[in-house]
Amino acid sequence: MATAPSTPRTSSSGSEPPRRRRPAPRCPSPRRWCCWRRGWPRRRDRPEPPAATAAADALRRVARRTIYLPAWIGRDLMEALTVKTCLRDSTLDLTGFSSEIVSRRIAATAVLIAMSLFLPASRARAQFIIAHRGASHDAPENTLAAFNLAWEQGADGIEGDFYLTSDGKIICCHDKDTERTAGVKRVIKETTFDELRALDVGLWKDPKYRGERMPTLDEVIATVPDGKMFFIELKTGPEIVDSLIAALRSSPLNLEQIVIICFNAETIAQCERQWPELRTHWLTGYKENKQTGKLEPTRPTVEKTLQRIKCDGLGSNAHPEHVDQAFLDQLCKSGWCEFHVWTVDDADVARFYQNLGAWSITTNRPGWLREQLWPQQAPAAAK
16 A cells, blocks of 8 residues: 655754764774773774774873773763773772763863873883793692692782693693693593593692692682683684683683683684673784794784784783884774783893783793882782
């Protein structure tokens, strides 16, 4: 049945209503948030206004990239404006702004500038200290003894390596076989959990660690205190993702405590597809190409990989001549401000990346490194 043509709506004065504003352009960055936000919801579906992005970039330049703030300021932020930084034990709450009094862009810019001017520099330079395979300088790596010692030494987080056993259990081990740590060669993916569990992986380090066993993912999770972080390095391909996500969903950890890291880009991409709220970092090392004399992967290659797999950040080995201020500036400009560096047991190298604004620094000696960077924060167990 034919319908009568609709007539345009008019206002009470008889004129046509004003046209709607055109939507704001979308930011080219694949990340809707470019920085660590503790306790903030993840909102990938919102655009990133260029003005707010420019303000955040200006702040990072003023603060020498040592303060991490969300570049996107949402429309509902002004109702109860709370800007949280990644600084240890530091939260700055700013309230009282109203969209009726001041525009969102002006308020957001003012907040960022104020934080850059008044936030104490000593706290602005704080990074997360992550214990590499636990406190592995003092205890056997990837064991409960090493992880518990890391917490005693004041680590902000721990990093552990995980494989899938032949019977589908997630177990903690760095190498693809057990020869180095157990003295008996068993390939992890070809061995059952019970067989691996029977091996002693503590005796090689020190007789006092005799009887240490390979822990499961759940056992390592159980050691993580409230407010601390857990970097889970996946040593396999995407086949581990289903078991990983099932374990994490049933764990007591908050999403803010978990970071998934992996050298396998497809594994990271699979994590992003199956659980987009997970924080993921792609890992890469750098090797010299003997023909060209240049380090690979190149910076453009790294950026293309991050763009393709849509992860949250980059983890890189400590390579100061390649991973420098220009490199990190370019990464942050492209939307990846979460930069994780490993493995740093040298105080000068740690200070170098501290000054660059690395998000976290991984070390075998968490207590010692904290004492070198912030002597007043070093716990008694580390001294």
